Amino acid sequence: MTQQFRTAAGGLIDRSRPITFQFDGKTYQGFHGDTLASALIANGQHLIARSFKYHRPRGFMTAGSEDPNAIVQLRTGSRKEPNTRATTIELFDGLEANSQNRWPSLAFDAMAINNVFSPLLSAGFYYKTFMWPVSFWTSVYEVFIRKAAGLGVAATEADPDHYEQCHEHCDLLIAGAGPAGIAAALAAAATGARVVIADEHPLIGGSLNSERLTIDGKSGVEWAAEQMEILSKMDNVRVMTRTTVFGYYDHNTMAAIEKVNDHVAIPAAGQVRQRMWTIYPKRVVIAAGATERPLTFGNNDKPGIMLASAVRTYINQYGVKPGTRAIVTTNNNDAYRTAFDLHNAGVQVLAVVDSRPNPDEHLAAQLAAISIRLITGKTVGSAEGRQHVAYVQLVSTDGHTSDPERIDCDLIASSGGWNPNVHLHSQSGAKPVYEDSIASFIPGISRQDESSVGAAKGSFHLQDCLDQGHAAGVDAAKMAGFKVKPKAKKVATAKDEGTYAIEALWVSPTPHNKSYKQFIDQQNDVKVSDVELAAQEGYDSVELLKRYTTQGMATDQGKTSNVNALAVLAGQRGDPVPEVGTTTFRPPYVPVALGVFAGHTVGNDFMPIRRTAIHDWNVKNNAVFIEAGLWLRARYYPQKVGDTLDDCYIRETNNTRGNVALVDVTTLGKIDIQGPDAPEFLNRLYINNWLKLPVGRARYGAMLREDGMAFDDGTTSHLSENHFFMTTTTANAAPVLSHMEYYHQTVWPELDVVFCSVTEQWTGIAIAGPNSRKLLEKVLDIDISNEAFPFMAVGECKMNNITGRLFRISFSGELAYELNVPADFGEQAWTELLEAGKEMNVSSYGTEALGTMRIEKGHVAGSELDGRTTVKDLGLEGMANRNKHFIGKHNSQRPGLLEEGRLQVVGFKSLESGRNLRIGAHLVDDSIKLDSVSQSQGHITTTTYSPSLGCGIALGLLKDGASRHGQQIDAVFPLDDEKVRVEICHPVFIDPKGELVRA
Amino acid sequence: MLRIECPWCGVRNEDEFSYGGDATLERPSDDDSIEAWSRFVHTRKNPAGKHTEHWQHVNGCRAWIVVERNTLTHEIYSTAPASPILPAGKKSTRGLNT
Numbered sequence A: 001m002t003q004q005f006r007t008a009a010g011g012l013i014d015r016s017r018p019i020t021f022q023f024d025g026k027t028y029q030g031f032h033g034d035t036l037a038s039a040l041i042a043n044g045q046h047l048i049a050r051s052f053k054y055h056r057p058r059g060f061m062t063a064g065s066e067d068p069n070a071i072v073q074l075r076t077g078s079r080k081e082p083n084t085r086a087t088t089i090e091l092f093d094g095l096e097a098n099s100q101n102r103w104p105s106l107a108f109d110a111m112a113i114n115n116v117f118s119p120l121l122s123a124g125f126y127y128k129t130f131m132w133p134v135s136f137w138t139s140v141y142e143v144f145i146r147k148a149a150g151l152g153v154a155a156t157e158a159d160p161d162h163y164e165q166c167h168e169h170c171d172l173l174i175a176g177a178g179p180a181g182i183a184a185a186l187a188a189a190a191t192g193a194r195v196v197i198a199d200e201h202p203l204i205g206g207s208l209n210s211e212r213l214t215i216d217g218k219s220g221v222e223w224a225a226e227q228m229e230i231l232s233k234m235d236n237v238r239v240m241t242r243t244t245v246f247g248y249y250d251h252n253t254m255a256a257i258e259k260v261n262d263h264v265a266i267p268a269a270g271q272v273r274q275r276m277w278t279i280y281p282k283r284v285v286i287a288a289g290a291t292e293r294p295l296t297f298g299n300n301d302k303p304g305i306m307l308a309s310a311v312r313t314y315i316n317q318y319g320v321k322p323g324t325r326a327i328v329t330t331n332n333n334d335a336y337r338t339a340f341d342l343h344n345a346g347v348q349v350l351a352v353v354d355s356r357p358n359p360d361e362h363l364a365a366q367l368a369a370i371s372i373r374l375i376t377g378k379t380v381g382s383a384e385g386r387q388h389v390a391y392v393q394l395v396s397t398d399g400h401t402s403d404p405e406r407i408d409c410d411l412i413a414s415s416g417g418w419n420p421n422v423h424l425h426s427q428s429g430a431k432p433v434y435e436d437s438i439a440s441f442i443p444g445i446s447r448q449d450e451s452s453v454g455a456a457k458g459s460f461h462l463q464d465c466l467d468q469g470h471a472a473g474v475d476a477a478k479m480a481g482f483k484v485k486p487k488a489k490k491v492a493t494a495k496d497e498g499t500y501a502i503e504a505l506w507v508s509p510t511p512h513n514k515s516y517k518q519f520i521d522q523q524n525d526v527k528v529s530d531v532e533l534a535a536q537e538g539y540d541s542v543e544l545l546k547r548y549t550t551q552g553m554a555t556d557q558g559k560t561s562n563v564n565a566l567a568v569l570a571g572q573r574g575d576p577v578p579e580v581g582t583t584t585f586r587p588p589y590v591p592v593a594l595g596v597f598a599g600h601t602v603g604n605d606f607m608p609i610r611r612t613a614i615h616d617w618n619v620k621n622n623a624v625f626i627e628a629g630l631w632l633r634a635r636y637y638p639q640k641v642g643d644t645l646d647d648c649y650i651r652e653t654n655n656t657r658g659n660v661a662l663v664d665v666t667t668l669g670k671i672d673i674q675g676p677d678a679p680e681f682l683n684r685l686y687i688n689n690w691l692k693l694p695v696g697r698a699r700y701g702a703m704l705r706e707d708g709m710a711f712d713d714g715t716t717s718h719l720s721e722n723h724f725f726m727t728t729t730t731a732n733a734a735p736v737l738s739h740m741e742y743y744h745q746t747v748w749p750e751l752d753v754v755f756c757s758v759t760e761q762w763t764g765i766a767i768a769g770p771n772s773r774k775l776l777e778k779v780l781d782i783d784i785s786n787e788a789f790p791f792m793a794v795g796e797c798k799m800n801n802i803t804g805r806l807f808r809i810s811f812s813g814e815l816a817y818e819l820n821v822p823a824d825f826g827e828q829a830w831t832e833l834l835e836a837g838k839e840m841n842v843s844s845y846g847t848e849a850l851g852t853m854r855i856e857k858g859h860v861a862g863s864e865l866d867g868r869t870t871v872k873d874l875g876l877e878g879m880a881n882r883n884k885h886f887i888g889k890h891n892s893q894r895p896g897l898l899e900e901g902r903l904q905v906v907g908f909k910s911l912e913s914g915r916n917l918r919i920g921a922h923l924v925d926d927s928i929k930l931d932s933v934s935q936s937q938g939h940i941t942t943t944t945y946s947p948s949l950g951c952g953i954a955l956g957l958l959k960d961g962a963s964r965h966g967q968q969i970d971a972v973f974p975l976d977d978e979k980v981r982v983e984i985c986h987p988v989f990i991d992p993k994g995e996l997v998r999a
Numbered sequence B: 001m002l003r004i005e006c007p008w009c010g011v012r013n014e015d016e017f018s019y020g021g022d023a024t025l026e027r028p029s030d031d032d033s034i035e036a037w038s039r040f041v042h043t044r045k046n047p048a049g050k051h052t053e054h055w056q057h058v059n060g061c062r063a064w065i066v067v068e069r070n071t072l073t074h075e076i077y078s079t080a081p082a083s084p085i086l087p088a089g090k091k092s093t094r095g096l097n098t
């Protein structure tokens, strides 16, 4: 028979919609509205996991996100998700879950032997047991830890689901939609304020759905459903179910996770699995409720031992009976409800065991009326049974433990009191304070625009929750500037459920005072004795205790264990609880999948892609692309099947050096600078002179950072009176602009100059090679003879219908020009140049050939401008004019930067035929052994095979390199056991006098 | 997430801004020593509490602004443009030791 533990009727499940699912390969049935936990309990399956260290059998302790035990592996294949809590997984058809941390099976776990050897695994066992001998680390300890301490296995395939990120602004965010949260939402929304109310459950109502309560003469369930109806119809309210507010950050920024499609097997096409919300409310009302804590007794971790409130939730909300013969053990009034609800559902309640000698008379009378035995002044000393509770032993709380009473049972409903959920309050930067009357922590003084209401504030009376919620909603609306009508809306009226009273009981005596495992943190297998040991060893502050014992870590973050651990520690120190303090809660409140933090920014969508105007042509012409920052640039152009990178860039380089070729240089940063003070501004930015650059001329410039290190280089042209045009390296386009803005806005606001980036407005095409002039003469309307348009000349020109700018500058070292045309004409200009040059065999070249020619020409670039080099190191010191002020001038003269022994740019030629050099290779004298890079005198920064020289060449940074031309050294790459003999040379390999560019 | 009020654009998220360091440092002049310039670049107070600093609204209007922020609590006391707007017609002053 299936679902033999269902109640006859009731619950918020839909009994007309059965659901089939699998756990550990076995097929079960549940109903729509179940969680995986409630469906398993309906089938009598309580054993859900093996514990972390001792591999003890564990069952469901709670019915919510705070559960320390019920973690399972959900789904299979690429959607496999470890460490999900069965108590929060909504059941769906075809659900597959598997238990974790057991081998070979849940019922028989070989690692349960750890239970016997538990002294080895006490507090701080990581630090003690596995210290010595060292040789045991890889062979014994690591193997043991890996096998023992498993917390599930992540999927190895890529996540197939989509995630997204959303932003929301509102006047009031309410975290939690229980009675207090609903009351706050109703009150604030009535004024017209924009309200967002979020709850982690699929239904709003909180405790109203799991308790038998009455508001305004209706059942709590009915009342909550009605308010849901009202709130969802209001334009100024967003009700977010399945949404957990998990983080409270600076400036009232809140984060929430919406589980959009976790309750179905696979999200429908086009739908996201989860959504991350960043919410910016003017005010936050924390109505997050409270979490019950268990009593701490011997073997309190056995399946069949649950929180008293969880038992009520399973009965009332899910219509399942967690047992047949129950004991309720408590130190407070609240758990009596569990006895009544169990009785009401037809479960035999053998006794209510109240640790207080004088419990509430009214409750005692109610129990007597239904003939449930009340035992006072006693508590459960231990639970016994193999894989499930079979009986309890009761002991007196006055310490009399020698004749424990035995009661056979299969369910223990345990309540040690309620802890307000102060997590978000604590995350906001505030400090919770200890409140004696409830023996727990309540919110302290607010540090941000928030307030807590209801159970989250330590108020457990339903009418108080409604009143506080209403008042907080009204206040929030007022603070946001909304008018509140005097008799706006009546607060709902709850039926009186009696008051909450508690006498703290932190640790129960054990039968015969024997040693028992009394668990505080069941997720981390931390026992009372571990906390005591930690305290004895000096780890007696909360933060140290947490790190030493791991209490409060992992997926549940100690929601049921933190206060108990603190109280045990206080007991050890002999201090009252408030003096021990409380741990600081940090986001996230619940585990959040990493995918949702990434959102859409995964794979190719990680960053935007920038494409030049020539991109489409490049694609059509089989270009192979390379990423340069966000840009996609053509790296080389295969001409036929089988063309390799080497084939292509050598062919492209040869056609440039021997004929003429085009390259797309659009990605260089371009900054348009205008104003009467533009020359002065440039003069301060660059190390060289800019005041006398005539109109129609370009100049090469280098700039430093304020600390004196080389920053960027490029050419800047004087286009017309008060109008300049700067180019930067591709990589530094954005940083150079920010740098200029900083100086213009904060240091020299008096300079009359304006500038902005025009990188994307212009397409840049370099036309390089001895025949470049011949090609351009065919298409341009201006005289570009060497006399009319010499090296470094700049001018406006027309090519057919396109007006552009021509620059006589060269990066390749050949006679070359750069043509800039408006980006809309980029592809047209490119194809017209190729067409015009067809008869002279013009070709295109990519960044690989571009790089080869820049190395041959000895131009420094990003790999040499690495933030640690000065212009002196780069051989550009001669450009600097020290008779003026420029950025970085003084700091570049710091003694350490001028000393001998600095790395300086040099060139290298491979002396071994056919062997190229490696980027990153270290430069060492030949007497040094390969593995001793500590003697490195520098490194190779960039390399290529030089078609012009017919050997491998490189640029690099070498100690005192400038004075070592002609010497030999070894370039070693120990990872691959490589060593190449090289000759140190001047970094300019071809045309050192620069005659070609001026031809 | 800090929320910073750009004087031109209003309250925006921290990730639209980039940090620019201490805004109270006085930039030495060309006549000052290398030591003074080195201190200007490298020596910082690192106060626990109120700090006046530069930020740039780099993914917005690109203005550099001065932000008074508490380094312990992240409270922001004020924001203002880094660049005083020059009154119309005021002639800019020329150069530094050029």
Ligand SMILES: [Zn+2]
Pocket (backbone or CB within 6 Å): B006, B007, B008, B009, B010, B057, B060, B061, B062, B063
């Ligand atoms: Zn702005």
